[in-house]
Amino acid sequence: MNYPTPSSTVAVTNLNHAFGQGTLRKPVLTDIDLAIYPGEIVILTGPSGSGKTTLLSLIGGLRSVQDGSLKIFGQELKGCSKKHLTQIRNQIGYIFQHHNLLKCLSAYGNVRMSLKLHPEISKYQYRDRAVAILDAVGLGDRIDYYPEKLSGGQKQRVAIARALVAQPKLVLADEPTSSLDSKTGRDVVDIIQLLAKEEGCSVLLVTHDARILDIADRIVHMEDGRLQSQ
Ligand code: ADP
Numbered sequence: 001m002n003y004p005t006p007s008s009t010v011a012v013t014n015l016n017h018a019f020g021q022g023t024l025r026k027p028v029l030t031d032i033d034l035a036i037y038p039g040e041i042v043i044l045t046g047p048s049g050s051g052k053t054t055l056l057s058l059i060g061g062l063r064s065v066q067d068g069s070l071k072i073f074g075q076e077l078k079g080c081s082k083k084h085l086t087q088i089r090n091q092i093g094y095i096f097q098h099h100n101l102l103k104c105l106s107a108y109g110n111v112r113m114s115l116k117l118h119p120e121i122s123k124y125q126y127r128d129r130a131v132a133i134l135d136a137v138g139l140g141d142r143i144d145y146y147p148e149k150l151s152g153g154q155k156q157r158v159a160i161a162r163a164l165v166a167q168p169k170l171v172l173a174d175e176p177t178s179s180l181d182s183k184t185g186r187d188v189v190d191i192i193q194l195l196a197k198e199e200g201c202s203v204l205l206v207t208h209d210a211r212i213l214d215i216a217d218r219i220v221h222m223e224d225g226r227l228q229s230q
Helices: 052-059 082-090 107-115 123-136 152-164 182-199 210-215
Strands: 010-019 026-036 041-045 067-072 092-095 170-174 202-206 218-223
Touching (some): 010 052, 041 052, 052 202, 082 092, 107 123, 152 170, 170 182, 182 202
Parallel strands (some): 170 202
Antiparallel strands (some): 010 067
C-alpha cells in the first residue's frame, strides 16, 4: 500500500553559506540537503567548527539564506516578509547554549514571555502552563526565583521550559544538555521526545552527548560543512 509522504517541517535543498567577502570569503556550508518530518527527532553531530550552529541558525530564520532553498512549514525563507518570518519564528522553540534569560523577570516571567507571542493562548492559561512545564524540568519550587538566584543548570532549564511551553512545531536545540547533570539532561530530552511523539513536533538537536543519542530517529553527521550520507 502506498501512503502519501507527509509534508516536511524542514526542507533544505542545495543550501550553501559562506562568511566574509572577497579574499576573506570562507565557505561554511556546502550543498546541504535535509528534510525533517513531523514528529521526527534528528540529531546533528560533527566536530567543532564543522558548521552545525550555522545550519541551525539558518533553519531558525536567524540568518539570511544566501544560496539554495530553505522551507520551514512549507514557507520559503528566502525573500519571506518580516511579518511572515516573525510568524514562523514564533512557532519554533529555540534552545541555545546561551540562554539569554531576562534578569529582570522571574523564571515564571521568562516562560510567560514565550506564551505572550501566542494570541491563541488565553492569558488565563499562562500560569498553569508555565507551572506545568517548569515542574516538568524540575523547577517547580523555583517558579518565582530570579535568574541571579539560579545555578547555571537551573537557568538552562528555565530556557528549555521557555522554548517548549507553547508546544512549538519545531524545536532547534544546540547542546541542550551540556550544562546539565545526567539525570536532569535525561529529564529534558525525555520532555523533548514526548513533545515530538505526542504533539508531532519536529526536533533538530546538535549534541556530542552520547547518552542522549538513543532519542534520535535519525543521526546525521556534519564534516567540514557537508552532511555525510544519511
Ligand atoms: P559548529 O557549530 O559545528 O562548531 P559553526 O557553525 O559555529 O560550527 O562554525 C562553522 C565555521 O564558521 C567555523 O569555522 C566558524 O569559525 C565560522 N563562523 C561561525 N560564525 C561566524 C561568523 N559570524 N563570522 C565568521 N565566521 C563564522
